[in-house]
Amino acid sequence: MPNLFTLALTALPLSRLALADQSPYTGSDFQAKTYGLYPTQSYESSSLEVPVFQVNKAAGDNVDSADRVFISPRGTAVDQIAPMIFNSDDLSLVWSDPSYKTTFGVRVQEFNNSDYITFWRGTVKGAGYGSGSFIMLDHNYNVAYNLTTKNLTVGGDIHETELTDDGTALMTAYEPIQYDLTAYDIENGWLADSLFEEVDIATNDLIFSWRASEHIALNASYADPGATGISQDSPYDFFHINSIEKDDSGNYLVSARHTHSIYYINGTNGDIIWSLGGKNNDFEDKSDGQATNFAWQHDARWRNTNLTEMTLFDNGAADWVKTENETRGLWLSLDYDDMSVTLKQDYISPEGILSVSQGSVQALSNGNVFMGYGSNGAFIEYTNEGEAIWDVQFGIIGNSSVQSYRAYKQNWQGFPGWNPSIAATGNGTDNTTVYVSWNGATEIKQWAILASNSSSSLATADDLWKNVTKTGFETNVTVGTDARYIRAAALNADGEVLGATDIVNVNDGSISTADAKVDIGTGDANTTVTSSASDSDSASGSSGNDTTSKSDKDSAAGFTNASSSLALGVAMVVLFTFGL
Numbered sequence: 001m002p003n004l005f006t007l008a009l010t011a012l013p014l015s016r017l018a019l020a021d022q023s024p025y026t027g028s029d030f031q032a033k034t035y036g037l038y039p040t041q042s043y044e045s046s047s048l049e050v051p052v053f054q055v056n057k058a059a060g061d062n063v064d065s066a067d068r069v070f071i072s073p074r075g076t077a078v079d080q081i082a083p084m085i086f087n088s089d090d091l092s093l094v095w096s097d098p099s100y101k102t103t104f105g106v107r108v109q110e111f112n113n114s115d116y117i118t119f120w121r122g123t124v125k126g127a128g129y130g131s132g133s134f135i136m137l138d139h140n141y142n143v144a145y146n147l148t149t150k151n152l153t154v155g156g157d158i159h160e161t162e163l164t165d166d167g168t169a170l171m172t173a174y175e176p177i178q179y180d181l182t183a184y185d186i187e188n189g190w191l192a193d194s195l196f197e198e199v200d201i202a203t204n205d206l207i208f209s210w211r212a213s214e215h216i217a218l219n220a221s222y223a224d225p226g227a228t229g230i231s232q233d234s235p236y237d238f239f240h241i242n243s244i245e246k247d248d249s250g251n252y253l254v255s256a257r258h259t260h261s262i263y264y265i266n267g268t269n270g271d272i273i274w275s276l277g278g279k280n281n282d283f284e285d286k287s288d289g290q291a292t293n294f295a296w297q298h299d300a301r302w303r304n305t306n307l308t309e310m311t312l313f314d315n316g317a318a319d320w321v322k323t324e325n326e327t328r329g330l331w332l333s334l335d336y337d338d339m340s341v342t343l344k345q346d347y348i349s350p351e352g353i354l355s356v357s358q359g360s361v362q363a364l365s366n367g368n369v370f371m372g373y374g375s376n377g378a379f380i381e382y383t384n385e386g387e388a389i390w391d392v393q394f395g396i397i398g399n400s401s402v403q404s405y406r407a408y409k410q411n412w413q414g415f416p417g418w419n420p421s422i423a424a425t426g427n428g429t430d431n432t433t434v435y436v437s438w439n440g441a442t443e444i445k446q447w448a449i450l451a452s453n454s455s456s457s458l459a460t461a462d463d464l465w466k467n468v469t470k471t472g473f474e475t476n477v478t479v480g481t482d483a484r485y486i487r488a489a490a491l492n493a494d495g496e497v498l499g500a501t502d503i504v505n506v507n508d509g510s511i512s513t514a515d516a517k518v519d520i521g522t523g524d525a526n527t528t529v530t531s532s533a534s535d536s537d538s539a540s541g542s543s544g545n546d547t548t549s550k551s552d553k554d555s556a557a558g559f560t561n562a563s564s565s566l567a568l569g570v571a572m573v574v575l576f577t578f579g580l
Helices: 003-009 533-540 550-556
Strands: 041-042 049-051 052-055 069-070 085-089 093-096 105-109 112-125 130-137 143-147 162-163 168-177 191-200 208-212 241-246 253-254 261-265 271-274 298-300 309-314 328-335 342-348 360-363 369-371 378-382 388-393 408-410 419-423 433-437 447-453 464-469 475-478 485-491 497-501 504-507
Touching: 003 112, 069 105, 085 342, 105 130, 105 162, 105 408, 112 162, 130 168, 168 241, 191 241, 241 298, 253 298, 309 360, 309 504, 328 369, 360 408, 369 408, 419 485, 433 485, 497 550
Parallel strands: none
Antiparallel strands: 041 049, 052 388, 069 085, 069 408, 085 093, 105 112, 112 130, 130 143, 162 168, 168 191, 191 208, 241 253, 253 261, 261 271, 298 309, 309 328, 328 342, 360 369, 369 378, 378 388, 419 433, 433 475, 447 464, 447 485, 485 497, 485 504
């Protein structure tokens, strides 16, 4: 500990650490809109704004062990739209980047034995589809790949960006084409043709494409043209593709919302091998209609490799019609010998949620099921038998002002190419508090707090005040009047330095660049890093990297937080209080 603190802290009866992270709500006030349509929290060391969750049922021991939750909140009540990752144990923020703005389907997918954060970003059309590109971020949050459609007049659509084991990406698209709609008394008709393309990730070359208009009759649709179909700007969306999956045989499983059907498509010629549900259903329903009566569905996925089980999100409603009273997750069993289908299990929320659009069903590694409720800001984890064991909201049920197209529960490790952030409030008074965090960093276990009354670069063990345990997103340490300059270094489980902040002047809150490497003699490897903003910027190459401007740094980064356990000193008692 620096000499400064050896003497000065004896005069301090109490030093405390309080988390900025707000605990999730648990009562009925959230759904009653007591806190508004979208309760949020913000931070001192970041300009990020993220939801405060409502936990209707806390996670027990039987939840899956995946450590992160992925959502992309958007809607009329959401001011800061961004892809977001949260810790599944306490729902604290891990990463957010509002520079991407509107995104869909954020999750982790594997390519060439490496994990990537993947999502769609672009422009959403009013009719429920979009045009944009498919982003793949590496573990440093750099853009590794940016994919889009080939030989089309539109970009990739919001609904699907699925990576395959063949090193390719599947992308949906909605392309307006002129089409004969005279059967609907429309002259010079226009169709929003649903299609998908398979693109090589490394080369962006087109591998395969498929169009609904070439294989599916218009009368298979449950959605009439209405006022659409009359122009290129308002085409008729008869099919509405919303999920694709490729199997080991090279064939494709496709969900079409407007035909209430799941199609199994030949990967060579595009022919329909079979249809499940809808007007042209090929399967006998052995569950009294409960296995094939799904409607306006999303996210059809194989649940096993021999293609005899699948899951899907049965919305049971659209914006203009309701066919069921509540949305279901379905687990279906297919028998190809007698072409029959059986409902093995359904998943229905305790709140009776009815989602008129969007939604996802994810089979977890321990057999549980994780559902995102699309037009309702909620996600729920169920046991294999259909019991809700973790029930969380981030919007008001029945109010579409907060949505997330899908939600996922997965593992992720992030190592940002930008630096941690630091800020201070209190202007050198007894209440002066320092805040530290690191947007996207998942491996921080402790923060080393460095302090001095001189404007040194704060980089050695002589400057070390103490280590505090990291919890939540933002760590707040009350330092009072005992030091003018503070810096923090992030430590992993081995005590190695992962990165360090710039230096904050607690008297006025100003930030100065720290060029010196941090070498504080902790950890087996005693790793050191350079924390200058210029170095981190050149290493990052992606949105979210730090700069020497605090305002720019805050808007681009966001950050993690730390807390400390109870500590007892000889000449003083240093108490750290923390919460979620």
